[in-house]
Amino acid sequence: MEPLKSLNLAIDDSDLIHKLETINITTIHGIIKCDVPTLCNKLGVEEEKVSSFIEDILNTLRCYDIRGVDLIDHSTDLEKRQQPNLLSTKSSTLLPLSKKSCATVFATETPIDELLSGGVRTGEHTEFSGSSGLGKTQTCFCLVESLLRNDPKASVVWIDTTNSFSASRLKEIHESKCLKKNLKEKDLKCDIYDRIKVFKAFDVFEVYNILDRISDCLSSGLQKMNSQTTFGNGFEELQQQDILNLILQEPVENLHFQQKEKGSKNGLEEEIIKEKEDEKETKNGMEFEISKKEKEKGKVKVKEKEFQNDFENLISTKLIIIDSVSVLLSPLWGRSQRFHLIMDSFARSLKELAIKYQMAVLTTNSVVEERNGAIDQKNQPNKQSTFKKSNIIHLNPALGEFWATQPSVRIMFTTKLSLTKKTKIPYACLIKSPRCGQIKPVFFSITEKGVEEREELYNF
Amino acid sequence: MNKENFFELFSRTSQPTPLLTNLSVLDKELNGVLPPSIVSIEGPTQTGKTESILKVIQKFILPLEYGGHESMVVLFDTDLRFEITRLTFLLEEHLVNFSEQNKNKKQKTQTSDGNLEIEEQTQRSEETLLNQTNKKNKDRDQKRINEIVKSSLSRLFVYRPITIDQFYYTLLWVQSFMKRNNNNRQFNSTKTMSRDKVSQQRGTVNLQDKISLIVIDSISAFYWLDKTYPFRKQSLLSDEIPNLIAKIAEEFELLVFITILQRTLSIKKQIKQAETHSYLPKKLTKKFNYSIILNHNKLSVHNVFNTGLSHHIRKHYYIAIMKTKKNSFTSQTYSYTIENSGIQFEIAEQESDKDQDIESENEIEKENSIY
Numbered sequence: 001m002e003p004l005k006s007l008n009l010a011i012d013d014s015d016l017i018h019k020l021e022t023i024n025i026t027t028i029h030g031i032i033k034c035d036v037p038t039l040c041n042k043l044g045v046e047e048e049k050v051s052s053f054i055e056d057i058l059n060t061l062r063c064y065d066i067r068g069v070d071l072i073d074h075s076t077d078l079e080k081r082q083q084p085n086l087l088s089t090k091s092s093t094l095l096p097l098s099k100k101s102c103a104t105v106f107a108t109e110t111p112i113d114e115l116l117s118g119g120v121r122t123g124e125h126t127e128f129s130g131s132s133g134l135g136k137t138q139t140c141f142c143l144v145e146s147l148l149r150n151d152p153k154a155s156v157v158w159i160d161t162t163n164s165f166s167a168s169r170l171k172e173i174h175e176s177k178c179l180k181k182n183l184k185e186k187d188l189k190c191d192i193y194d195r196i197k198v199f200k201a202f203d204v205f206e207v208y209n210i211l212d213r214i215s216d217c218l219s220s221g222l223q224k225m226n227s228q229t230t231f232g233n234g235f236e237e238l239q240q241q242d243i244l245n246l247i248l249q250e251p252v253e254n255l256h257f258q259q260k261e262k263g264s265k266n267g268l269e270e271e272i273i274k275e276k277e278d279e280k281e282t283k284n285g286m287e288f289e290i291s292k293k294e295k296e297k298g299k300v301k302v303k304e305k306e307f308q309n310d311f312e313n314l315i316s317t318k319l320i321i322i323d324s325v326s327v328l329l330s331p332l333w334g335r336s337q338r339f340h341l342i343m344d345s346f347a348r349s350l351k352e353l354a355i356k357y358q359m360a361v362l363t364t365n366s367v368v369e370e371r372n373g374a375i376d377q378k379n380q381p382n383k384q385s386t387f388k389k390s391n392i393i394h395l396n397p398a399l400g401e402f403w404a405t406q407p408s409v410r411i412m413f414t415t416k417l418s419l420t421k422k423t424k425i426p427y428a429c430l431i432k433s434p435r436c437g438q439i440k441p442v443f444f445s446i447t448e449k450g451v452e453e454r455e456e457l458y459n460f
Numbered sequence: 461m462n463k464e465n466f467f468e469l470f471s472r473t474s475q476p477t478p479l480l481t482n483l484s485v486l487d488k489e490l491n492g493v494l495p496p497s498i499v500s501i502e503g504p505t506q507t508g509k510t511e512s513i514l515k516v517i518q519k520f521i522l523p524l525e526y527g528g529h530e531s532m533v534v535l536f537d538t539d540l541r542f543e544i545t546r547l548t549f550l551l552e553e554h555l556v557n558f559s560e561q562n563k564n565k566k567q568k569t570q571t572s573d574g575n576l577e578i579e580e581q582t583q584r585s586e587e588t589l590l591n592q593t594n595k596k597n598k599d600r601d602q603k604r605i606n607e608i609v610k611s612s613l614s615r616l617f618v619y620r621p622i623t624i625d626q627f628y629y630t631l632l633w634v635q636s637f638m639k640r641n642n643n644n645r646q647f648n649s650t651k652t653m654s655r656d657k658v659s660q661q662r663g664t665v666n667l668q669d670k671i672s673l674i675v676i677d678s679i680s681a682f683y684w685l686d687k688t689y690p691f692r693k694q695s696l697l698s699d700e701i702p703n704l705i706a707k708i709a710e711e712f713e714l715l716v717f718i719t720i721l722q723r724t725l726s727i728k729k730q731i732k733q734a735e736t737h738s739y740l741p742k743k744l745t746k747k748f749n750y751s752i753i754l755n756h757n758k759l760s761v762h763n764v765f766n767t768g769l770s771h772h773i774r775k776h777y778y779i780a781i782m783k784t785k786k787n788s789f790t791s792q793t794y795s796y797t798i799e800n801s802g803i804q805f806e807i808a809e810q811e812s813d814k815d816q817d818i819e820s821e822n823e824i825e826k827e828n829s830i831y
Contacts, residue, residue, distance in 0.1 A: 032632065055636060062630040068521075068616030071544040101545045124541075341684045348681075351540040352622055405505045405721060408541045432506055434543035436800055 016053055019043050028057060073100040106319065106360055108143040109177075110451040111444045115411055115430045119143075122318070122360045125351050125406065127325075129365035129397035130413025134426045135446050136364045137164050140321050142450040143362070145173050147319060148192035154318040155195040157214065159207055161327045165198055176449040197313050204328045204342060211349055217314045218357045319360045320353070326366040326398040340402055347406035363407070370394040397431075409433045425454075479529065479672075479715060482519035483512055484805045485752065485794060495672070496709040498747055502720040502738055503754035508796070509719040510541070511803040512752070513675055516717060518550050518802075520673045521612040526558050531672040532615045534634060538627060538681040540620055544613075550802055551609050559601065624682045624697065631704050638671060638712050673715050674708070680721040680739035698741035706747050718744075722753075754796075 023042060025031050031054065040047050107119035120126050120143060128136040144156050158165055174192060201207045322328075329346070332339045354361045395414060397404065404410070410432040415424035429441040443454040478492030486493055493499065501509045517535065522528025535542065621627035679697075686697040709716050722738045796805040 058629055058633040058636065061626065062633045063619050063621050063626050066618045066620070068544065068547070068613035068618060069610055071618070072548065072610070072613065101543075338688065341688050344681075344684045348540070348622070355540055355620065401505065401723065405539075408543070434510070434541065435546055436798070 016045065016049065019045070028061070031057070071102055073102050104318075104358075106143060106147050108139055108451075109146045110139055110142050111442050111453045112139055112411065112428055112451070115428060115442055116409065117433070117435055120319070120360045120362060121409075122358045123355050124408045125347070125354060125361045125363070126409040126411070127363050127365055127397075127407040128411050128413065129367060130428075131367045131395065131415075134413040134415070135428075135444065135451055136413055137323060138446050139451050140323070140362065140364070141170055141173055144196060144319070144321070145170060145177065145192065145450075148195055149174070149177070151318070153316055155197065155313065155316045156319045156321065157210075157314065157317050158196060158198045159210060159320070159322045160198055160200050161202060161322070162324045163200070164323055167193065170196075172448060173450045180449075195316075197317075201328075204332070204346060207322065207328060208346075208349070211353060214314050214317060214320075215353060215357075218317075221315055317357075317359060319362065320350075322350075322361075322363045324366060325363040329399055329403075343399070343403055343406075347403070351406075365403075366398045367395045368398045370396055404432075407432070480519065481715070482515045483752075483803075484807060486750070488807055489792075490750075493715060493750065495713045495715050497749035498705070498709060498716045498718065500718045500720055500745075500748045500751040501754065502722050502751060504722050507754040508798050508803045509754060510677060511798055512754075513677060513717055513719060514547050514550060515802050516673070517547065517616065517675060518554060521615050522551065522554070523608065523612065526555060526608070528612070529672065530612075530615070530668050531670055532617065533673045533675065534617045534671055535619065536627065536630070536674070536676045537618055537620050538676065539678045540622075542618060542620075542677065548609055548613070549800075551612060552605055553801055555605050555608060624686060627682070628701060628704070631701070631708070634671075634674075635704070635708050635711075638708075671712070671714065673717070674705075676705075676716070676718045678719045678721055679744070683721075683739040683741075686741075698743055702741070702744040702747060705744075 020026070020031065020043075023039075025034065036047055036050055036054075039045075039050055043050075103121045103123045105118040105121050107113050108116070113119050116126070128139065130136055144158070147154055147156065170193070199210050201210065329339075329343060332342060350361045350363075353359060397410070397412065410430075411428055412431050413426060413428050415426050417423075418425050425443065426445075427441045427443045430439070444451050445454045446452075478490075478494045480487050480492045481499075486499070501512055503509055517533055518528075520529045520531055520533050523530045619630050621630055679701075682697055705716060705718075708714065720738050720740050794805055794807060796803060798804075
């Protein structure tokens with residue numbers, strides 16, 4: 001419960017706050033719970049003032065309302081949107097609204113796009129799970145490559161926990177796709193290698209720090225635009241994309257940083273020059289104080305540089321990939337409540353980032369065994385028969401049942417025995433999606449050019 | 461001024477009428493739900509809780525001419541997983557089916573009057589006309605459907621609270637908003653008098669321009685946070701929020717639908733021990749009027765991840781209804797499937813559990829032989 005002083009309200013109600021302190025009401029919770037008429041009798045203030053004060057508090061603290069209409073994309077320009085399914089139809093303006101949402105779709109350009117109904121979407125948390133070596137990281141590479149090639153302004157954050165990121169593989173895929181389209185890298189005029197930022201993390205808390213940095217950069221960029229617009233009760237989420245486009249057009253120097261020091265816009269140098277002039281004027285030989293000031297300025301300069309670097313790299317992120325979330329969370333496994341809390345808050349922060357800043361979040365997960373016999377033991381009396389059946393292993397995604405509720409889309413990579421029963425063939429199937437997507441599993445093969453369709457067809 | 465009998469006025473203002481919710485389980489068994497009441501939909505993951513809620517929202521949003529209530533709906537999306545394309549798909553399908561039904565009815569009434577020869581001639585001419593104007597009609601229909609969907613979606617308000625505090629303050633704000641705008645059912649201005657008569661003739665209640673439904677998608681999203689770190693030893697979820705929800709429902713005569721997450725259990729255990737195994741504080745369970753519990757069949761649990769034949773997911777679920785009236789409950793089991801057109805319940809009671817167990821075992825053996 002926050003104290004009342006911490007709120008920055010538009011209306012000056014400092015008198016009210018002082019009066020409330022005399023009755024020992026200092027928190028927001030306190031004022032909401034008490035009776036308005038009795039309060040007014042005690043303080044001698046009009047009811048309208050107090051009620052409007054409470055309304056202001058609630059208005060600042062509540063989440064903004066979104067109308068269902070605003071979540072649909074009303075534009076008719078197909079070129080801007082990357083939805084490959086819609087490009088094939090002719091009458092684009094009269095398509096059903098069920099295919100148009102404000103989320104952009106990032107195609108992976110692999111056969112797995114059919115399962116994802118186009119690709120990975122912004123504002124959602126998708127998950128690839130499967131045992132090792134089946135192609136989860138390879139599809140992530142294909143996704144990154146296609147995103148960075150098609151969108152010259154987007155950038156990607158890759159959080160690597162298993163040391164599986166290789167830039168040479170990215171290069172291989174990129175070159176092979178350029179050859180396919182008979183283009184050279186120079187003709188494309190895109191530097192995909194500059195716009196991908198790789199972080200190495202081996203702990204949940206390091207990943208939290210990285211996510212905080214990203215959200216700081218993006219929110220500071222928005223704050224500037226927010227201060228220029230009207231005081232935001234009805235600040236719609238959908239304006240963020242327009243704002244980001246404006247920010248990307250402006251040079252970085254003109255943007256306002258988050259620090260609250262006086263006059264700290266762009267030029268700390270200007271400040272230093274002014275202060276030096278002031279010092280010369282005063283002619284007070286307080287050398288100790290001068291050296292302190294310079295040290296502080298030095299620190300602030302370093303922080304600003306870091307922030308500026310972060311800002312340039314992270315301001316236009318549209319995709320966050322976390323390779324193997326199971327490595328981060330499984331060491332914490334236990335029956336304590338804190339494990340569930342950490343999982344819950346971690347998943348929630350990912351989804352919050354995805355929704356607020358219109359990004360897509362992708363995680364990979366590993367797999368856990370579950371023997372058939374263990375479940376059916378109660379129903380079947382003969383233990384020998386269960387022993388025979390327990391040779392069959394069921395593979396479930398790791399991190400348990402609670403983590404299964406968090407992502408909105410989940411894809412499972414598994415294998416199937418071939419007809420000769422000698423080799424195992426990989427395929428991908430859709431476990432969970434909010435759109436009731438495709439049911440059939442998808443076969444693929446991993447080649448030099450990335451993840452591609454398999455030539456031989458297998459019928460289930 | 462429109463004149464009214466005493467009886468008309470009495471029926472209009474005194475008693476709330478039960479509302480149809482589009483879930484056939486509640487509509488056919490109970491003939492709708494009487495407001496104010498709180499309905500909970502519980503179950504483990506991927507059992508269709510959000511799907512059933514989308515159906516209810518669809519019913520409340522649509523305009524009166526197409527079978528809806530045409531009222532405002534407030535949705536608290538605490539899970540942050542609300543998908544608008546699914547809702548628009550359901551709306552569009554409903555509208556398409558509705559228009560086809562009307563066309564069939566018109567054709568029937570027309571053919572019943574005329575002679576046979578004239579009927580054949582008119583049919584042939586109609587067919588040729590249809591082929592020519594087919595595209596134009598399709599475009600016109602699509603435009604109309606898009607307009608109706610847009611107008612109905614403008615009645616839906618979505619809130620995405622990120623912390624419990626935000627959730628609590630938005631609930632309070634919604635309460636004060638409704639107070640200021642006099643959201644009571646008994647309040648009817650002169651503008652809405654004519655609409656009242658129309659709604660009376662159809663046997664429904666006038667809900668236009670009023671909030672009549674609040675949906676909270678997974679109140680268990682804050683369960684773990686609230687349990688481990690309650691603010692100053694006052695957990696919001698267990699003390700404050702249930703009282704608030706009950707107050708709001710009573711004051712403004714609303715329906716409230718709440719989804720709750722559960723751990724997987726067999727059906728028998730679930731009915732007896734439903735309270736202890738759901739991610740929910742106990743005080744809220746006392747305030748439920750109805751609760752629907754959804755669950756998987758054994759088949760689907762085994763084969764979801766193994767075979768990739770995920771069409772198994774769409775069959776053979778069980779559910780149960782419970783009317784909670786101070787520790788006495790009546791329960792019934794049904795089966796349902798989730799398809800593209802939404803969740804569909806089968807009201808006729810199923811065979812005994814033993815037969816289905818045998819079926820499930822046979823199917824498991826068949827699939828295991830593939831491997």
